[in-house]
Amino acid sequence: MAESYEVILLAAGSARRFAHPEKLNKILVPLADRPVFDYSFRLFNADISCLKIWFVVNPADQDLIQEQLTAMYKVMPEKIEWVIGGRERQDSVSRALAQMTCTDQRKVMIHDAARPFVTNELLEALIQAGKESLAVTLGIPAKDSMKIVRDGRVHCSLYRPEVWHIQTPQLFDCKVLRQAVDQAETEHFYGNEETELVERAGYPVKVIQGSDHNFKLTTAFDYQVARMLKET
Ligand SMILES: Nc1ccn([C@@H]2O[C@H](COP(=O)(O)OP(=O)(O)OP(=O)(O)O)[C@@H](O)[C@H]2O)c(=O)n1
Numbered sequence: 001m002a003e004s005y006e007v008i009l010l011a012a013g014s015a016r017r018f019a020h021p022e023k024l025n026k027i028l029v030p031l032a033d034r035p036v037f038d039y040s041f042r043l044f045n046a047d048i049s050c051l052k053i054w055f056v057v058n059p060a061d062q063d064l065i066q067e068q069l070t071a072m073y074k075v076m077p078e079k080i081e082w083v084i085g086g087r088e089r090q091d092s093v094s095r096a097l098a099q100m101t102c103t104d105q106r107k108v109m110i111h112d113a114a115r116p117f118v119t120n121e122l123l124e125a126l127i128q129a130g131k132e133s134l135a136v137t138l139g140i141p142a143k144d145s146m147k148i149v150r151d152g153r154v155h156c157s158l159y160r161p162e163v164w165h166i167q168t169p170q171l172f173d174c175k176v177l178r179q180a181v182d183q184a185e186t187e188h189f190y191g192n193e194e195t196e197l198v199e200r201a202g203y204p205v206k207v208i209q210g211s212d213h214n215f216k217l218t219t220a221f222d223y224q225v226a227r228m229l230k231e232t
């Protein structure tokens with residue numbers, strides 16, 4: 001049987017790179033018959049191993065999200081615990097952790113609500129890997145050549161077989177994640193994502209195969225691709 005976990009569903013970003021003409025958050029835009037956030041939300045809500053969904057939102061979006069959930073589910077799904085997000089992603093995670101109880105063995109998943117193509121198979125692979133690891137992330141190997149570029153010039157070239165694109169969901173031992181986030185805060189360090197913080201705190205991070213489909217809606221182009229995949 002799959003291990004139980006709680007998920008932090010991150011939806012409190014500002015979607016600047018998405019640049020919606022009416023400034024709508026990308027997690028709220030429609031994809032086929034539902035808002036983007038509902039694709040991952042629905043998966044976690046239906047997964048019996050998922051005990052709670054810590055839904056991290058912007059105050060400005062919360063009413064609309066609640067309206068949409070009530071329209072889709074008729075009553076507010078019981079697993080939801082609302083969290084108001086912070087300025088940076090890490091602040092949003094930290095605020096969710098502050099509301100959670102990290103018991104021994106508790107696993108916590110973190111997922112970008114802006115990744116609507118996550119599947120049960122990816123969740124299952126992560127949960128299996130999490131039985132033997134304190135921190136696991138999905139990733140996919142880089143396909144293009146990868147370089148560090150500074151001021152428009154190549155600073156160095158990276159050895160591609162060792163370069164991976166990191167995705168969510170990511171799965172953590174709750175106490176390890178909390179320690180890593182606390183340490184980063186004490187040291188005024190901000191990472192791009194949470195496995196970076198766990199790595200920095202000295203713990204090994206396992207990477208397992210994600211999926212090309214599990215991309216993040218970052219720009220308007222990503223949305224066009226997502227619509228082609230879901231609406232045709
Ligand atoms: N302070 C933040 C920043 C991001 N996120 C969430 O983290 C996920 C991935 O972040 P990103 O793609 O960077 O989203 P945005 O911050 O919304 O985008 P941008 O950086 O273009 O403004 C998104 O689901 C976003 O809502 C969050 O919960 N809290």
Ligand SMILES: C[C@](O)(CO)[C@H](O)COP(=O)(O)O
Binds near residue numbers: 166194
């Ligand atoms: C966590 C992440 O999805 C991994 O690719 C990504 O880092 C989140 O986006 P951000 O732009 O770094 O906030």
